[in-house]
Every structure is written in C-alpha cells, then in structure tokens.
Amino acid sequence: MNRTEWEKTLTEFRTYLETDRALATITIRNYLIDIEHLYPFMLKNKLLKFSDFDRSLIRKYLSWLIELGYVRRSVTRKLSTVRTFLSWLIKLGVLIHDPIPPKGIIKSEKRLPDYLTQSEVVKLLDTPDTSTNLGVRDKAILELLYSSGLRVSEIVNINMEDLNLNTLELKVFGKGSKQRMVIIGRLASKYINIYIRKSRPKLLSQELNNALFLNRYGNRLSQRSIQSKTRIYSVKAGLRDGVHVHTLRHSFATHMLEGGADLRVVQELLGHSNPATTQIYTHISDIEAESVYNYAHPRSKQNI
Incomplete structure (x- = not known):
C-alpha cells in the first residue's frame, strides 16, 4: 500500500465518522491521530493490504506501540480506534473477519508501570x-x-x-x-x-x-x-x-x-x-x- 492509497482510505474513514457516526470534530481528529501509526507499521512489516492483518499482527502492532514509548492506557485507546477502523473495513467488504478478539487483547491485562528507555x-x-x-x-x-x-x-x-x-x-x-x-x-x-x-x-x-x-x-x-x-x-x-x-x-x-x-x-x-x-x-x-x-x-x- 502506498501513501496515496493510505490517504484516500483515511479520507473515506473520516467521511464515515462524520456522516454515519456523526462524531464531533475533535473526536474525529483524535481517531485519526490514534490510527496514524498503522501505516508506518504496515510499511515496516511489508503489509500490502488491510486483509493481511491477523491476530498475531495486531499483537505485534500493540507491542510495537509499547516499544515506541506509549503507556498501556494509550495503547488500549489506540486499539479501540483500530477496532472501529477495521469494523468499518468489514462493512465495506475489504475484510471478512475481525482480527481483534471480541474482548480485546490487552483489556484484561494488568496495567504495566510506565518506564523510560x-x-x-x-x-x-x-x-x-x-x-x-x-x-x-x-x-x-x-x-x-x-x-x-x-x-x-x-x-x-x-x-x-x-x-x-x-x-x-x-x-x-x-x-x-x-x-x-x-x-x-x-x-x-x-x-x-x-x-x-x-x-x-x-x-x-x-x-x-x-x-x-x-x-x-x-x-x-x-x-x-x-x-x-x-x-x-x-x-x-x-x-x-x-x-x-x-x-x-x-x-x-x-x-x-x-x-x-x-x-x-x-x-x-x-x-x-x-x-x-x-x-x-x-x-x-x-x-x-x-x-x-x-x-x-x-x-x-x-x-x-
């Protein structure tokens, strides 16, 4: 997936949040900020399309976010945004199955202490x-x-x-x-x-x-x-x-x-x-x- 395709997908996702979900402007902005790391992760792991995502890659994505320095609470929020994004792709027929388990991946885990590299x-x-x-x-x-x-x-x-x-x-x-x-x-x-x-x-x-x-x-x-x-x-x-x-x-x-x-x-x-x-x-x-x-x-x- 190239940058142009990613930007086009984000624009369509923004429209979905504005029209179908009728979310506030600030909420939409936060959604787009939360999802911004998904594209560099796809490039890093040579993922060509969204349908390449499976449960193991979602786990890897979350581990990568923690490696970047995000605290557990932020990672949980970003996971929620990714869930919304992937659910939208399922509605479009781009994805067939949701790679995120119904109860989430990290919700039941203990909150880990924040630390510096x-x-x-x-x-x-x-x-x-x-x-x-x-x-x-x-x-x-x-x-x-x-x-x-x-x-x-x-x-x-x-x-x-x-x-x-x-x-x-x-x-x-x-x-x-x-x-x-x-x-x-x-x-x-x-x-x-x-x-x-x-x-x-x-x-x-x-x-x-x-x-x-x-x-x-x-x-x-x-x-x-x-x-x-x-x-x-x-x-x-x-x-x-x-x-x-x-x-x-x-x-x-x-x-x-x-x-x-x-x-x-x-x-x-x-x-x-x-x-x-x-x-x-x-x-x-x-x-x-x-x-x-x-x-x-x-x-x-x-x-x-």
Missing part, C-alpha cells in the same frame, strides 16, 4: 545545570533515583550518616520504616560526592541539618519539590508527558531485569516484601522480548 534516562539525567549548586544537587538526586531505584520518600529521608561512598552503600528506610541497604552506582556516587564537597556546604543555613539533600534555605528537601523538579527536567529533556519520580524507579527495575538480573535481587533492592509486586516488571520484559523476536527471528515471519 535507557536513552531517555540519559537525556533526563543530563538535563540539570551542574554549573550551579542546585543543579549539582538535582543531578545527584536524579542519578541516585535511577541508580538505586529509590522511592521519593526514601530520598528525602536520607541523612548524612546513612551514606557510605567508600563502599557505595546507602541505608534507607522504606515503607513501614523497614530498613534496607541499597547499592549506589558509580555515576551517582560521583555526583553525590561533588554535591557534598562543593554544593551542600553553600546550601547549609546557620542551623546545622543532617539531611543529605537540602533546599535553597538549608532545610530538608521536600517530596513535592523533587516531584516538581523531575517533571520540569523531563519537559526540558523533551520527554513524553507523564514522567514522574516513580518512573525512574520503574526504569531501574525494568533495565535491571532486561540486563539479566535475578528477580529476587531486584525485589530486595526495591524493598518489595511481596514477590508479585516485582513480578509485574517481568511482563514488560516479556513484551519487549516478543517484539524483538517477532522482528528479528526469521522463522517468526513464516506462516504455519
């Missing part, structure tokens, strides 16, 4: 201006969040005595005041060390404070401040909407598992008491694995 993490972590004291502090915080998979509440409660940069270890108090030791990555350690030596002394007020991370007034940094800073930096980095502090924790867990880490080790590092809580991150890796396999393995492309 490794390249997106680099963009975010490189955003703070390290020529300023607050920028060095923020760089150290972001590096530590991703390095150790900490909750924002754990970050703000860190005291100077909890930190051991010689052994790259940190004592944190998680939910229910449960104590655990976490590992600090070398980049995180580097910027924490710079912050402690150069920036933190300049943020200290006359009243001494043993909190590791301080605000501009020399007081313990708040959770709200870190959450706000993370959103601001994600926008500056040009990342998608919805990036928050916990996204870095999700990214830590996902990238650890993708790198081959044992699930029990990740569970311990995250401070999860229930293994099922950590198990959800393996679902993300499974989706990525399926997408990579379908794309790369020669026999995955053969019909049975």
Whole structure:
C-alpha cells in the first residue's frame, strides 16, 4: 500500500465518522491521530493490504506501540480506534473477519508501570545545570533515583550518616520504616560526592541539618519539590508527558531485569516484601522480548 492509497482510505474513514457516526470534530481528529501509526507499521512489516492483518499482527502492532514509548492506557485507546477502523473495513467488504478478539487483547491485562528507555534516562539525567549548586544537587538526586531505584520518600529521608561512598552503600528506610541497604552506582556516587564537597556546604543555613539533600534555605528537601523538579527536567529533556519520580524507579527495575538480573535481587533492592509486586516488571520484559523476536527471528515471519 502506498501513501496515496493510505490517504484516500483515511479520507473515506473520516467521511464515515462524520456522516454515519456523526462524531464531533475533535473526536474525529483524535481517531485519526490514534490510527496514524498503522501505516508506518504496515510499511515496516511489508503489509500490502488491510486483509493481511491477523491476530498475531495486531499483537505485534500493540507491542510495537509499547516499544515506541506509549503507556498501556494509550495503547488500549489506540486499539479501540483500530477496532472501529477495521469494523468499518468489514462493512465495506475489504475484510471478512475481525482480527481483534471480541474482548480485546490487552483489556484484561494488568496495567504495566510506565518506564523510560535507557536513552531517555540519559537525556533526563543530563538535563540539570551542574554549573550551579542546585543543579549539582538535582543531578545527584536524579542519578541516585535511577541508580538505586529509590522511592521519593526514601530520598528525602536520607541523612548524612546513612551514606557510605567508600563502599557505595546507602541505608534507607522504606515503607513501614523497614530498613534496607541499597547499592549506589558509580555515576551517582560521583555526583553525590561533588554535591557534598562543593554544593551542600553553600546550601547549609546557620542551623546545622543532617539531611543529605537540602533546599535553597538549608532545610530538608521536600517530596513535592523533587516531584516538581523531575517533571520540569523531563519537559526540558523533551520527554513524553507523564514522567514522574516513580518512573525512574520503574526504569531501574525494568533495565535491571532486561540486563539479566535475578528477580529476587531486584525485589530486595526495591524493598518489595511481596514477590508479585516485582513480578509485574517481568511482563514488560516479556513484551519487549516478543517484539524483538517477532522482528528479528526469521522463522517468526513464516506462516504455519
């Protein structure tokens, strides 16, 4: 299918939404936006016509959307739009069977945590201006969040005595005041060390404070401040909407598992008491694995 044929089909679909469905202009616009990735997917997979779609290709399309960075809620919405589009093609006689199951493909699945790709993490972590004291502090915080998979509440409660940069270890108090030791990555350690030596002394007020991370007034940094800073930096980095502090924790867990880490080790590092809580991150890796396999393995492309 070439671009001209695709545009012609979209124009006819728009007319159908306007006349037969009598949808509002904004709704129609959203429908067309939701379906815009279908054409590049068809080109990527050498699909010549809509009748080539089957259930396995629909699953592959959804995996591809997740690979592009869309959260599960967005993928579910796009699936609904594709269902409307394919139902219209069935009415026209272009398709005979609906390749999407009646109850959908992902509706019953657990909502998966949103996470950043490794390249997106680099963009975010490189955003703070390290020529300023607050920028060095923020760089150290972001590096530590991703390095150790900490909750924002754990970050703000860190005291100077909890930190051991010689052994790259940190004592944190998680939910229910449960104590655990976490590992600090070398980049995180580097910027924490710079912050402690150069920036933190300049943020200290006359009243001494043993909190590791301080605000501009020399007081313990708040959770709200870190959450706000993370959103601001994600926008500056040009990342998608919805990036928050916990996204870095999700990214830590996902990238650890993708790198081959044992699930029990990740569970311990995250401070999860229930293994099922950590198990959800393996679902993300499974989706990525399926997408990579379908794309790369020669026999995955053969019909049975």
